[in-house]
Amino acid sequence: MSDPLRVAIAGLGTIGGGTFKLIGDNAKLLERRSGREIRLVAAADMESSKKKEFALGGIRWHDDAMPMAEAKDVDVVVELIGGSEGVAKTFCETAIANGKHVVTANKALIAHHGTELALAAEEAGVVIAYEAAVAGGIPIIKALREGLAANRLTRVYGILNGTCNYILTAMRESGREFHDVLAEAQELGYAEADPGFDIDGVDAAHKLAILASVAFGCEINFKAVYSEGIRHISPLDIGFAEELGYRIKLLGIASRANGEIEQRVHPCMIPSEAPIATVEGVFNAVVTDGDFVDTLMQEGRGAGAGPTASAVVADLVDIARSCRTPAFAVPIADLDKISPKPMERHHGAYYIRLMVLDQPGVIADVSASLRDHDVSLEQLIQRGRAPGGAVSVVVTTHETDEEDILKVMEEVAALDAVTEPPRMIRIETF
Amino acid sequence: MSDPLRVAIAGLGTIGGGTFKLIGDNAKLLERRSGREIRLVAAADMESSKKKEFALGGIRWHDDAMPMAEAKDVDVVVELIGGSEGVAKTFCETAIANGKHVVTANKALIAHHGTELALAAEEAGVVIAYEAAVAGGIPIIKALREGLAANRLTRVYGILNGTCNYILTAMRESGREFHDVLAEAQELGYAEADPGFDIDGVDAAHKLAILASVAFGCEINFKAVYSEGIRHISPLDIGFAEELGYRIKLLGIASRANGEIEQRVHPCMIPSEAPIATVEGVFNAVVTDGDFVDTLMQEGRGAGAGPTASAVVADLVDIARSCRTPAFAVPIADLDKISPKPMERHHGAYYIRLMVLDQPGVIADVSASLRDHDVSLEQLIQRGRAPGGAVSVVVTTHETDEEDILKVMEEVAALDAVTEPPRMIRIETF
DSSP states (O other): OOOOEEEEEEOOSHHHHHHHHHHHHTHHHHHHHHSSOEEEEEEEOSSTTHHHHSOOTTOEEESSSGGGGTOTTOSEEEEOOOOSSTHHHHHHHHHHHTTOEEEEOOHHHHHHHHHHHHHHHHHHTOOEEOGGGSSTTSOHHHIIIIITTTSOEEEEEEEOOHHHHHHHHHHHHHOOOHHHHHHHHHHHTSSOSSOHHHHTSHHHHHHHHHHHHHHHTBOOOGGGOEEOOSTTOOHHHHHHHHHHTEEEEEEEEEEEETTEEEEEEEEEEEETTSGGGGOOTTEEEEEEEETTTEEEEEEEEOSSHHHHHHHHHHHHHHHHTTOOOOTBSBOGGGOBOOEEOOGGGOEEEEEEEEEEEBOTTHHHHHHHHHHHTTOOEEEEEEEOOOBTSEEEEEEEEOSEEHHHHHHHHHHHHTSTTBOSOOEEEEEOOO | OOOOEEEEEEOOSHHHHHHHHHHHHTHHHHHHHHSSOEEEEEEEOSSTHHHHHSOOTTOEEESSSHHHHHOTTOSEEEEOOOOSSTHHHHHHHHHHHTTOEEEEOOHHHHHHHHHHHHHHHHHHTOOEEOGGGSSTTSOHHHIIIIITTTSOEEEEEEEOOHHHHHHHHHHHHHOOOHHHHHHHHHHTTSSOSSTHHHHTSHHHHHHHHHHHHHHHTBOOOGGGOEEOOSTTOOHHHHHHHHHHTEEEEEEEEEEEETTEEEEEEEEEEEETTSGGGGOOTTEEEEEEEETTTEEEEEEEEOSSHHHHHHHHHHHHHHHHTTOOOOTBSBOGGGOBOOEEOOGGGOEEEEEEEEEEEBSTTHHHHHHHHHHHTTOOEEEEEEEOOOBTSEEEEEEEEOSEEHHHHHHHHHHHHTSTTEEEEEEEEEEOOO
16 A cells, blocks of 8 residues: 555635545545545645534644745645635746646636646656546546547537536426526526626636647637627527427537537537537536547536535546646647637627517518528528517527628618617537 | 556557557657657457558557457556456456456456455555546546545435436437337447446446445445336326426446445436536436545547547556556555445435326325335326326335335225236435
C-alpha cells in the first residue's frame, strides 16, 4: 500500500460539503479502489462558522485557503471557491507552482483560463482535473478524453443546465409563464436568487466551451460561444412546439466541420421522440457523435452535492492511481486553434412566431419576405380568429442560413400588421 | 515521443476488421492522444483468405495466432477469436505469461475466466482490458471502474443484447410473432444463424456477470446468473403490457443488498415512460445507481464493427498512456466473495397471463390460489368473450416472493379450465 494521497479542500459550500461527506463515508472503498488512502488533511472556507458545522476531527482549518496551496503536507488541492478570476485562479496557480495537483468544479475558471492552467500544470508535472465542472455526476470528460479516445468526434451536445431544464419542463407540464416557474424554482432551491448566470445560458456556455475543447482537441474558446437564454420562451411557443411534434430544450451544441467549430447555446425545438427530448427536470444529458462509436448518450444528475462530489472524488481516485491523461486529451502544445464559425452562418431550420392583426394581406407580406431572402417555407399555421385583434402566425422553415432569417425577422417586424417583436426558435433534428 | 505501442490482432472478423480500419483511419489522432504511435505489427486469422482481403502493408501475417503471443516485437495482443475455452483462452494466457498486455472483446472468456486471467495479468505486471466485451461502444467498464469510482454502487442494469432488443422492438411495432421477427433479424444480420446464445439470454448473462464484478468489487460469478430468454414472449403479452403502461425489454439486472448479490437476465415489464423503456432497436443502455451520483444512464450501439472497435482501441490508448486500473476496479486479492441470492427469493411484482375456458368459477379458483400463497393482487383483466372457448386472463401482483409465484403458477396450471401453461413476466419499476 502506497502513501496516502493528502487532500486539501478550499470552499465548504454545497459541493465541498458533499465531498467532505463522501471522503468520510466511502473511505474504505476509496482506499481499496485507489490502492492508497485518500486523506483529507486541511480545509478552508471564508465563513469560519463552517469550522463548527463540520466535525473536522484531525483536519487542519484555514480561514484563508491560500496557505494550503503552499503547504508541504498537501498533495492535491480541491478548488471549490468559484469564479473565473481572483482567489480561485490565484489559488490554483499557486498550488500548481508548488507542485500540487488541482481538482476543481469551477466551470467559469476552466472556460476562461483552462488552457493556461493546464499548460502550467503540464510544465509542473501535475494534474489539473475538472470532471465536476461539466454535467455534475456524468463522467463526460472521462468519456470524451478516454472512453471515446479512438474516435474523431464530430459533435457533442446536451442539456447542460439543470435549472433551465427544470423550468422548461415545469412550463410544459403546467402551462405556466416563465416568471412564475422561475420564482417557484428559486423557492425550491433549483435556481439562484440572481438567476441570470443559468437562465441566460452563461453557465451552459462555460460547459460547452470545455466539452468542445476536449472533444475536438482545440484550445478553449469561450468568447466564440453564441449564447441565448430561455427568458423569452412563452407557453404559446411551448404549445406550438407540442403541436409540431417538438419539445423545447436549452441545448449547448458544438460541432466541427470544414475546418471550423460552431459553438452555440440556445433554446431548440427537437423532435419529441429524440432520446434527449425525454430528459426532464433537473437532469442533464450529453450526446456525442464519433466516427466509429456512432452516437452515445449519457444522462444523469447535473448538479447537487452528491453527484458533483462523485465527480470531484473520481478525479482524486485517478490521481491516487497515477492515471495521467492530458487535461484536454492531447498535450497543450498539440491543441489546434480552430476558427470559430460565426452564428450568422449557422445553417438550420427555424420556427418563427408572429403576432399579427387579423386582417387580409399579412400572410402575403410575410411570404414575400421569406421568398425575397430565399427561405423555403415548411409549414405555416395561423391560429384563432380575432377580427380587429392580434392572432398568432407560426412559420417553420427548411434549412437555411441564419443571416437570411435575421433579415426576414427584421422586415417582418417592421410590418404595420405585426403587433410585437417576432419570436424565433431554432429547430434541431438529430 | 515514446516508442510505438506494437499491437497484434488475433481474429479478423467483424470486430477485427473494424479495429484494423480504425487504427489505420485515425492513426494521427491516436498518436496525438496516446503520446505515441499505435502500430499494428501482426495479424492472424484461421481463414487465410483474410490475408488478401486486408491490405496488410508491412504487417506480418499468421495463419495461427499463437506465435504472436510469444513474439518479441509485440507489446499488446488483441484477442478477437471468441469462445470461453480453447484457443482464445490459451492465447491470452500465453500472451500474459510472455509479458504482453491483452485487450479482448470476448465476453464469454471474461465471464468464465476473468478472475484467473486478471490475477495472472496482475502477477505479470500487464493489463487485461475488456471494454469491448460489454455494451459495445458504451464505455461502461471505464465508467464503473473510474468515472463512478467514488460511489458505493448498489445496482447496475441494462439492455445488454441488441438482438433481443431489436426483436422485441420489431414485435411491438409490427404486432408480429417472435419467430417471424427472428427470421427477419437473421436475414438483416442482426441475429446469428444459431440464435440461442442471444435470444436465450446467455450473451446478456455473460455481460451482466462482468458488470456485477466491476460494480461491486466481487469475483465474477457467471454460474449464479439466473437467465431466461425471450422465446416465449408473444404479441398478446406485448399488447397487454402496452395496455398496462409497460414495455417489455430483456434486461440484465445486478443488485447488491444485505450482503448478497442478485444477478438475473429475463424479460421485464417496465413503465413505458422510464428512460430505458425508450431505448429501441439494436441500441444498448446501462443504468447505474450509486450512493452519491444517484442514477446514471448510458445509451449507445452495443455491437457492430465501428462501436466495438472504438472500445477495443480505447483500451489500447489507455495502455499506450500507461493508465493502469485494476481489471475489476480493485486488486484481485481484494475482491469480495459475495453470496448469490437465489432466484426463488427474488422479491418483485409479477404479470401472469392465463388462457382459460370462458366459464364460471375460474377467476374464483385463481384468486383463491393467490390468496393461499399470500400474493396480493394488483389488477385482474379478463379480455374477450368466447363461450366454450379460451380467453386471456391477466393478473398483476404487488411485490411478493418468487417462490410464492411459482407455487401459484403450478397450482393454476393444474386447473381444468386452464388450457395452456401460464406465462409469467416480472415487472420492474425503477
